[in-house]
Amino acid sequence: MPGTLPEPFATWFAAQGWTPRPHQLAMLDAARAGESVLLIAPTGGGKTLAGFLPSLVDLAANPRPGLHTLYVSPLKALATDIARNLTRPVHEMSLNIGIEARTGDTPANRRARQRATPPQILLTTPESLAVLISLPDAPAFFGSLGCIVMDEVHALAGTKRGDQLALGVSRLRTIAPAARRIGLSATVAHPGPIQAYTGAPSRIEVADGAPPELRMTLPDGRLSWSGHMGLEAAPKVIDQIRRAAMTIVFVNTRAQAELMFQALWKLNDTTLPIALHHGSLEVAQRRKVEAAMAAGSLRAVVATSSLDLGIDWGGVDQVIQVGAPKGVSRLLQRVGRANHRMDEASNAILVPANRFEVLECEAAILGVAAHELDGDPPRPGGLDVLAQHLLGLACSTPFHPDQAYAEVTSAAPYAALSRTDFDDVLRFVEDGGYALRAYDRWKKLFRDSEGRMHVRNARTAAAHRMNIGTIVEAPVLKVRLAAKRGPGASLGEIEEYFVNMLRPGDTFMFAGRLLRFLRIREMAAECAEGGDGDPMVPAYAGGRLPLTTNLADRVRGLMQDPDKWDLFPDQVRDWLRLQRGVSRLPGRTDLLIETFPRGDRWYLVAYCFEGRNAHQTLGMLVTKRMERAGYAPLGFVATDYVLGIWSANPPRNVATLFAEDMLGDDLESWMADSSMLKRTFRNVAVIGGLIQRNLPGAEKNRRQVTVNSDLIYDVLRRHQPDHILLRATRADAATGLTDVGRIAGMLARVKGHIVHMVLSRVSPLAVPVLLDIGRESVRTDDDEEALLAEAEAIIAEATGEAEPPAAGRQVPAVHRANLARRSSGAQKTLVPRRAATRQSDMFS
Template identity: 50%
Template sequence: MTDRPALLDPRLEDWFTAKGWSLHPHQRQMLDSADLPAQLLIAPTGGGKTMAGFLPTLCELADGSHKGLHTLYISPLKALAADIKRNLRTPVEEIGLPIRIEDRTGDTPNTRKKRQRADPPHILLTTPESLALLISYEDAPRVFQGLQRVVLDEIHALAESKRGDQLMLALSRLQAMCPDLRRVGLSATVDDPEAIARYLAPNPAPCPILMADPGPAPDISMLHTEEAPPWTGGGAAYSIPAVLKQIKQHKTTLIFHNTRAQAEIFFHNLWLANDDALPIGIHHGSLDRGQREKVEAAMVAGQLRAVVCTGSLDLGIDWGDVDLVIQIGAPKNVKRLVQRIGRANHRYNAPSKAILVPANRFEVIECLAALEAVQEGDLDGDARPAGPRDVLCQHILLCACSGPFDAEALYGEVTSAGPYATLSRAAFEECLTFCATGGYALRAYDRWQRLQQRPDGQWQLRDPRSAALIRQNVGTIQDTDTLKVKMRGRHGAPLGEIEEGFAASLSPGDTFLIGGQIVRYEALREMVVQVSRDKGRKPKIATFMGTKFSTSTQLSQRILRLLQQPDWPALPSHTADWLHLQRQMSQLPAPGELLIESFPHDGLAHSCIYGYAGRNAQQTLGLLATRRMEELGLAPLGFVATDQATLIWGLEPLTDPAPLFDLTTLEEDLDGWLSTNALMKRTFRGVATIAGLIQRNLQGQRKTGRQATFSSDILYDTLQRHDPDHLMLSITRQEALSGLIDFARLRHMVTRSEGRITHLTLERITPLAAPLLLEVGKVRIDGEARERLLMEETAKLMQEAGLAEI
């Protein structure tokens, strides 16, 4: 180990003094404990986490004696890496320290990437994908020679996805190259610090946890408007006047949405109401990078009064003088809400200010529950499962790209990574065999014969030329199939991307929203959607897939407890009256039991199951329950699911719901449904792409979604027929159960009730069930007729449910 200074370098100390700053206690502690193999710092937004992580690096590099790469900084976002580079260069340049800082992401030019490998900077800021590529080159041992520290920023965000698993495998390889490598994890929102510490540290090394002073509590409230929120929907258009008023009262406001489509719709409506022409921007992941960077630069310069955004601005970037965060729609997750709140007043001693805007009546309740959770510091989160095997397969192939490897040594590396600490040798060998041959059913095909074992027992690529193809397809982010959108003309400006399926539905003359402007579809040329500007027309909405959130388990339980209160003084009167009326006509759902209401409506039998299990699990419940009801002769016709409930309608009334909730039967029905369902094929495509069975990129060309779907469907059907125990099918089923189907939450819903099912047979629709019928009525009818029909249907339903005056 090198000699490392225990004290702050005098030049840095003088720089802090000149700025009128002093080290926070947690920054001093991080400096004093810089020699530890791993440490986790949890500090509030604006608390100087990044500086705490980098202080030991700056001190160790200050004398100019270290040659080559010293510290790796890894973040979930390219923009965050660029922001950190900008902030780090300030002290380095002002003090005159001999430290070279560079970033390396997908946006970095290839010429600079080559130079970085030949002559690495002292500090390299990068992403998990770029690091995975770096370790795949033959010269990786030379590039990382002398590496001392790795700083993982926003580690909570990385730990929640396969990107984090990919990262921890890459770090296990780095640790083998650099045994003295020290790891630092930084975060503001960790629900289970011990779990993150185990995830971060090389197994079985301990990882101390440093908890900084949390600072002042956030100033968070729920928006109250004269107009009550609608009974259903997610746009929150009713709140536009009140949101504009808040924008005018603050310097810069971030307006968060849970989906890209909702952000586009809200921005469009906000702009139409923006009579004062306030400078307002929009930012989300489907927009062209140039447009995103333009908005980011304007924010930093203080030129925007508001930005409508999605999770693209969630993480710890200091975006100028933001003094208010508005969350449109229920946050679904307390931890995510805390992260977003932290974007406002990005200073250690200033409370963040945020306003929650419920999009509908159900969300008023959820917003109150989330607000109370934030005030109590009660973060939510689900335990991460063991490291996914498709990511491991990709890692094995990347290791082979760098040169021959010993299977025993690689297994030791892999199990030193937190997510893979419990991986059995048999599971590792299965992944290795898949990488080598493609598995039993595919071993006769040359294209999947990728590895071979040498006489000395080591494994290597069968064809060294395949390394380029493997590198082209590295990554765990499975993008929705999209097409680029550009303005018509030879030099048309790029606007962003839309889903391939949505593009296929467009005819010349159709209009849609992208980047806050209405554009007219002209043609599809060379896989690029060409458009022109079209003002003053009502657009279609581009179906940006993005991420669809379900309400977390912990937040759902908090909502159920809130519903059991005798009164709700913190709720606006329109929502409290709604709940009181529900209690009079029926009852409210409660923790530890399952409430089911059955009632006639519009000549059909309806049953509403209040599971509060999240949208995916409630959707799965609808699929399995209607399947069972069909077998029982109840003739179900359809269902609709929300985060709170599943509403089923059919020809015959449900008299005994117990058979619908037998776990054994549910699992058997699930197996039968999965075996024939397109969902499995879609999940298989993602798994097989990550594992390297399917290549989306080939010599710089990317397969279209249709091409990829066609080839993956053939593979799926082949494996189902000839090798049903194939590794890819096993992973696919596991992914489907835990992801889109979310069967674990459905199982939890059934087990927590322990057979306590309250089934109420009622004479008419209840107040709580009425909004779900409006979900059913969302049939696409363009023009004014659609609005009139929706208003008439709403009035009729609310009258029947006794809600006409609420």
């Protein structure tokens, strides 16, 4: 009967004290009509149950073997959590429904059993789905499929993992054309494109639930001018943890997670159970933490984005976000982990790490109140992902190009793919393309007399399955505790570049432990517990989250509206007033650029607010122009908020340095000459299958992969500049690392509205970027002492309490970095040696 729950579901709901929500019943009605649907519902609104309820009802009424429902999530932890949560009602209703998860963490024997006897409901990730589709028995395995549930689609659409999932679903639609498609999401800024991504003809949107309760808390004493770790607030954070039943402390990077966990543990005099969770920890440790959270035996967990999607930790009553959230939608997603119920307000505390982050946190709070979701609409699908998918199709069963093209273009990211581009990708997979076809190693497909594509041999298929995936991380080494006999206990993985910085005896923080590095043995970093000296903390490439356009615009608007300054603490209000007195404040539609001397250097600070990636590209382009103009630029630093450049000569006529034409020949020549394109090509080549990280019986090391990709890149540029992977590389560079679109939008917006302030000293707003300059140069304790002293001098100059250094006095580069910690009352022991906690702010 429409709009009702059948037995035994009605009885089970009543036993829980629940009444089915209207959207849950609407999803049930849509399933009865055979419709595919995108459901957009607030966190805690029961959307996951709404997605599964039709499948459970169908299987309860018509039990049958074989795979019925495939659930795909962005996170392994989410798939595991959903499997655990679904098992309870199935058990309590005595339903004979098999529910299992299949991810990269699933043991091989269980994966084999699942293929032989599929559960009715299988929970997986895009990567594991791609593996299953590449297997010869894929048509039989998926032949009985009746429903495909795509969870947290907003986190996938527009990414390469999302491209991979869309292509996988297009294949499933061919194998099981009657299968319904369900998209689930809580935060969608662009519902139309997301609906197109899921391929659902209808959409159900649920009104927002209770608004979250958001507030900020700041450390005692002086508020930091610079830095992004937020460790000064650890005493406030641990105090809030003591007051709540269970807390998730979200941070933005894995290095920050390790540092914050240690800072909290040092203050945890009552030994509250506090855990650590991020993607580089060993699977067993992550599972242990997740199980402890589900059991309610933890008081807090420090986590990165590894826990911020969809997971229902019912006992969490508080979320603390340390560091600026970088986006309204991201903040809402994380806040929704607390009081995971639609009709109860989520309680969240924002802990900014510095003065600019105070502005960003307040802007995010206002954005949440205004229901202003952010994020970019999905972009076209990547050609390298398509290459990987086509090889996977051939590994499963031969296909005809015409049929494959029709199938691929049924996926929204590839709907506009031209037949020429498709044929070029297929030709690359077949034999490497014109420039590489003479080499047997890149011949992976062959055509039969009917034009169908076949995989060349079983070894090619095996190598493909070992290299499936679109996440290209830096090469990693296992971290093991040394043992007298055999390999010691594994704690997780860290990137190879970090291990290369270590000398025997060096200490570093990992997995919540203080470790002493001993040696590298058999692709593992062997360590012992304990050690002396200030520990380093591993950083991870790509760890910093991008600042969204909408949030950046809100920050500029707040700075321009003194009526809103009462929202800020006294120190921030005084900072802005002082800036307005000695210079100007950045406007919403203009571009403020300050230039000033200090010692024998000149500084240019541009308040762009376009995010770190855009500022890095802008810095490379502007310094090239400064070099041609004779200003002798010496370097630059890019933060989410500003671009700072230092030079030997004073820059003049700065408006010409930021003219729109820099995105023409200047951009092309820089991209052609820079190593950034080579690094981007390496990732594209790995995803596209040109470079294989893993081979049957062997594993390539980082140097082999990099050298091979660099050599091939040079060959292709000389002999086939229009090669499909070079085209994919340029597309990635334009939308990823370089963020050309944001730069173009900014340059168009500020054309004719560039305000150049020529100052005699550093302005208050420029202090943070001066404190960032030279951060990478820290090497010894003596250097840190000099840096801390220099910090006091810079702040005193900006506030008018001291004169800047006389002209001609050298300001050591090592003195311009990582300085605000001492001035904000932080302990020196929290400052890692050799600046290992962050990546360089400049392209090499």
